[in-house]
Amino acid sequence: QKEVEQNSGPLSVPEGAIASLNCTYSDRGSQSFFWYRQYSGKSPELIMFIYSNGDKEDGRFTAQLNKASQYVSLLIRDSQPSDSATYLCAVISGGSYIPTFGRGTSLIVHP
Amino acid sequence: EAEVAQSPRYKITEKSQAVAFWCDPISGHATLYWYRQILGQGPELLVQFQDESVVDDSQLPKDRFSAERLKGVDSTLKIQPAELGDSAMYLCASSPPTSGGQGDTQYFGPGTRLTVL
Numbered sequence: 001q002k003e004v005e006q007n008s009g010p011l012s013v014p015e016g017a018i019a020s021l022n023c024t025y026s027d028r029g030s031q032s033f034f035w036y037r038q039y040s041g042k043s044p045e046l047i048m049f050i051y052s053n054g055d056k057e058d059g060r061f062t063a064q065l066n067k068a069s070q071y072v073s074l075l076i077r078d079s080q081p082s083d084s085a086t087y088l089c090a091v092i093s094g095g096s097y098i099p100t101f102g103r104g105t106s107l108i109v110h111p
Numbered sequence: 112e113a114e115v116a117q118s119p120r121y122k123i124t125e126k127s128q129a130v131a132f133w134c135d136p137i138s139g140h141a142t143l144y145w146y147r148q149i150l151g152q153g154p155e156l157l158v159q160f161q162d163e164s165v166v167d168d169s170q171l172p173k174d175r176f177s178a179e180r181l182k183g184v185d186s187t188l189k190i191q192p193a194e195l196g197d198s199a200m201y202l203c204a205s206s207p208p209t210s211g212g213q214g215d216t217q218y219f220g221p222g223t224r225l226t227v228l
Contacts, residue, residue, distance in 0.1 A: 008151075034216065043202055043219040044154070088153055091219075097215065098167050099144070101153035 002027040004091050006102035013109055017078040021105050023089030026070070032092040033065055033072045038104065039085045046085075048074070079109045113137045114151050115220035117203050123226045129191035132223045136185070136205030142166075142215055145178055147204040148222075154202055160186065193227045200224050 003026040013019045021035075026107045032051055036044035050063040050072065062075040072091075076083055087102040093100070116135040123131050136143050141162050146154035157176065159166040162183040175194070180186040190197055201223045206215030221222065 004153075006153075032215075036219075043200075043222045045219070046216055049216055092215070097142075097165070098159060099156060099217065101146075101155070103153040104150070 002022060002091070002093060002100050002103040004089055004100050006087075006105045008105060010104055010106040010108050013079050013107070015079060015081060015109055015111050017079050017109075019079045019083065019107055019109070021074040021076075021087050021089075021107065022071060023073065023102055024071045024093075025089075025091045025100075027091065027093050027100075028067075028070065029094040030067075030070075030091045031094040033063070034090040034092075034099075035061075035063060035072075035074045036088040037083075037085045038088055041085075051076050052096055076107075081106075081109050081111055083107060084109050114160040115205050115218055116162055116219035117201075117223055119223055120221060121180055121224045121226075122157030123228065124193050126195055126226050129189065129224065130193050131190075131200050132188045132203075132225075134186045134188070134220060136203070137207075137218055139206035139207065140218075141184050141208050143180060143181070143228055144202075144204040144206075144207040144217060145186070147206065148200045150199075157188070190225075193225075195227050198227045 035047045038044045048063045060077045064073045088104045089102040115226040143160045145157045148154045158178045160180045203220045204217040
């Protein structure tokens with residue numbers, strides 16, 4: 001059973017701070033990694049994807065991947081109250097392209 | 112902007128009844144996914160289609176759930192009979208053709224909220 005682990009939180013940060021969200025995965029053959037944001041009662045929306053080790057930046061968001069340690073993280077700089085949501089990590093296994101989601105981390109950005 | 116369509120958005124049914132959900136993926140997307148998401152948990156993959164073929168349905172409770180994508184475009188997920196534990200959000204997602212051998216970015220529809228009484 002391929003597993004994707006996330007701390008359910010909530011992670012509470014003040015407005016303007018950096019929020020750091022982490023995800024670990026069990027399948028060493030995983031090759032694609034995604035972060036989705038999900039507001040309460042809504043469907044997930046893609047924030048970022050990353051395939052290679054290292055950092056990938058997009059605006060206020062940075063995804064970090066370390067395949068040797070089997071973790072992927074998402075940093076949100078200058079956090080805003082509108083960033084308050086659940087952040088889902090998704091991992092796709094190499095070859096099968098079957099996705100596995102973590103349970104998500106709830107982020108609360110307070111003014 | 113193209114979107115994944117799902118209907119109905121909300122469904123209330125009594126246990127032992129049959130329910131059906133419909134999904135129309137983004138045009139040109141060959142891969143279609145059905146997920147179940149229970150409150151407070153991440154989406155759980157029920158079935159994945161590549162065109163009209165099932166890629167994975169290992170987590171689909173086949174005694175009561177069925178899914179089809181007959182012409183490789185839209186898809187239907189059915190539950191018969193529904194049980195109290197089936198209350199959840201049912202999400203459909205689609206992906207464009209894979210490029211470079213990487214996994215596919217999924218685009219989600221708005222979901223169907225099912226309540227079984």
